[in-house]
Amino acid sequence: MLEVNGLRVSYGGIQAVRGISFHVDEGEMVALIGANGAGKSSTLRALARLVNPVGGNVRYRGKELLSLPAHQLVAEGIALVPEGRGIFPRMTTSENLRMGAFSRNDKQAVERDLEHVFSLFPRLAERAQQVAGTLSGGEQQMLAIGRALMSQPKLMLLDEPSMGLAPIMVQKIFEVIRTVASQGMTILLIEQNAKLALEVSQRGYVMESGTISLTEESAKLLADPKVRAAYLGE
Template identity: 60%
Template sequence: MPDHTTSPLLRLSNLRVSYGQIEAVKGIDLELHSGELVSLIGANGAGKTTTLNAIAGILPIAEGELLYAGERINSVPPHLRVVRGLALVPEGRGIFTRLTVEENLRMGAYIRSDKAGIEADMQHVFEMLPRVKERLHQVAGTLSGGEQQMLAIGRALLSRPKLLLLDEPSMGLAPLFVEKIFEVVQSVVREGVTVLLVEQNANLALKFSQRAYVMDGGLITLSGTGEALLHDPKVRSAYLGEAA
């Protein structure tokens, strides 16, 4: 269970992120405690992916503070955030399509030199994602969308993250794969990895999340437990396709 008596693993304070003159994230506060699965839901263009990319260091922060494990990391470059245990599975998966599945997985461990540990983690990924093992020597670009998503998650796990950022993992996938992806996410959380999930399938995301934030127009407009937001009339109307 998440420990809310200690400092958050991640805290965003008044975070602002811009694309040129356009402010995409307009001063948000958000926090995650170790061991939590927290969702960020909202319509397209709400600022969810921008928020994840700012946490990962891919986008610069215009204003505000990003604290990770009690340390301000606003200007820490992305590769050093990975070293500190922060991994992103980007929207669209971002796999290396011309490399094999195995080469992709090993790219996830590029920051590590513990060969025995890497091999043990490879085996663990194979247990969690048997489809990935079956395709080990296949060129990654020939995998189905669901298989590519599993590979992207497996690659991120090879960096041994403390915090895993998942951007739209179920997008465009068949229902069976969506179910499998959410099973894997739950397994990862049970093993102690903290997860911040951006997900278009708000219904599933809220069912599995301890807490959630709703983003709209670059602002956080609602927050609460996954259960509470799942039954909130405004959320049901706006994001779950139900009449208020």
């Protein structure tokens, strides 16, 4: 579904991503793990067309992605759940979710999807009319994922969904991510919590200093002594 070849991202004279290549197959959850500053979020921002790469190409379902403007990605079936959540703080929870469906005209299906999101995140249903900026960090992360689901994506890009959340909230968020993946959603997961990311994904890529240093099935990466020492605190 997604093929990345030789992707390079720079900020001024600093190379954040140094010619990486990887792929994500349809129906697969793939984790991109690494320390802070490894280039994970820069990679995702390039895929979401929020920054312009200086080299490489990206094909999504056979189409060159880097030639498309950012706003067209939703119509192509790509949804980003950004680092920091990026909710609309002055809108209600319900209004935020409906913004995820802004490009859709199928009103009845939108209402069904809204109920589906509320079934995944009952807490959002309880706070449907609450101003989103007053939600807790975990609730805002639920909202960001729910808003992405409202666009009916084929590929979801998740950027650090556990960042800054209490352990119990992280557990709830990843339960839903597992559920969504089990329903056939293709997911590229960027996550600093390597253990958690590898536990929920099928394959993983280890990123170091802007390059991919290792790729393997997630279960094998979890068992790799070097990965365990470097990223799992063992």
